[in-house]
Amino acid sequence: MLMNPKDSTVSTAHPTKVVARGVKVFYGAAEALHGVDLDVKANEVTSLIGPSGCGKSTFLRCLNRMNDVIDGCRVEGSILLDGDDIYSSAVDPVLLRQRVGMVFQKPNPFPKSIYDNIAYGPRIHGLVSDRNELDEVVERSLTKAGLWNEVKDRLQQPGTGLSGGQQQRLCIARAIAVSPELILMDEPCSALDPIATAKVEELMDELRANYTIVIVTHSMQQAARVSQRTAFFHLGHLVEVGETEQMFTNPQDERTQGYITGRFG
């Protein structure tokens, strides 16, 4: 049975990048996500909020089939990326994860140089034909991630030598380097100080001109700042989704109101 989430507004400005219908996730026998219907619009930041254990990260991981690597995890329903079913047997999950990049809560640069961190993806996916092209890709990715000026003179130094905020931007640059269409972020700023957080948020705003972003965040203030649409999850259900401004000034569902005003967690 599908929960019909309350959609506070209808946005026709952007085409739809991802269409999720009736998505259920089971860990063994336990149903963790109960039939989620959600549209993600292109070139927008969509934020997923909700208390711990509500299913938002589980849902996020469906979008690039990261749940495939979890033992005993089963996904039902359909997820279409630009109209193509990402769970069809014809889809190569590795190629999917090139189109759909992911950034995690704890920055996780490879134990390689800054240069190689970025170059790794394009190399193994065979996206570049020579060293010059690779250099260009590395520079472009680091520039888009707002990191180029800070690291251009030390590209051979290890990525792990950067500060937390820089490492996270390195991970974003790494995700961008393989030309994804969709970027998933799972609490990307939780481990960062306020300045580093602000830089990543600014980066998100710039990136959405060319990419679509879905972010899971514990901070409602962050969701309010960075996203155009917000989806509220609770106990494995998608309760309400709508324009961010509407969700935070006048949500339709009592549970949404209760959560965002701090009346229950």
Added chain:
Amino acid sequence: MSQQHIVASYDAELSRLNQLIAEMGGLAESQLATAVDALSRRDSKLAANVVAQDSRVDALENEVDNFAVRLLALRQPMASDLRNIVGSIRIAADLERIADYAANVAKRTIALNQNAPVEPARAIPRMSRLVAAMIKDVLDAYVDRDVAKAIDVWGRDIEVDDAYSSLFRELLTYMMEDPRNITVCTHLLFIAKNIERIGDHITNIAETIHFAVSGQRLVQARPKTDETPFAAHPGDAPAGAAESKDD
């Protein structure tokens, strides 16, 4: 929302904000009542008292403003909390204006008492009773978060406008009958206008309550029947609509 915040001090602070507004409202209510009482009984001492008390209302408005800004900065309120806090700022401003108008009525009463009483002055207490009932009801609506009651008060302002229009005509006629009446009638005109403006501010409060509670704005234009901007000659029916855009 009847549910409590997880952080109890947040609820305590929101309660305090409500209390401040209720206190301001009660003061504004009693200022108007006392001012009109002073007018009816031609009591200049009582009127002077009203004028002196106005500073208490101003002080409360400052307190509400400061407290609301503090809540905005420290609590990052969302949804209903945000609307209530912003609503309190607006309501406090309207209540301060209402109390100001009451003090103005009191000032003019002192001037009036230097002259002999006149007939149209008797219409003023009737007009102010309408407004006094509106203040009481809108404050009740605020405390109870009662949107229906707020809308009802919002609609009643038309009666105040009607009373003002009719008093306007009466005063013009009186002035034309005898130029010696002009000073007194002019004061009464201002007094009547002040009371009419109080009614308008009460409707602002009603609109704010509606938005704070429901999250929607009252979109339809409030019916206004103050025809006085269109009155050409006191004896004529005003040329122009029964509904007018206010000055």
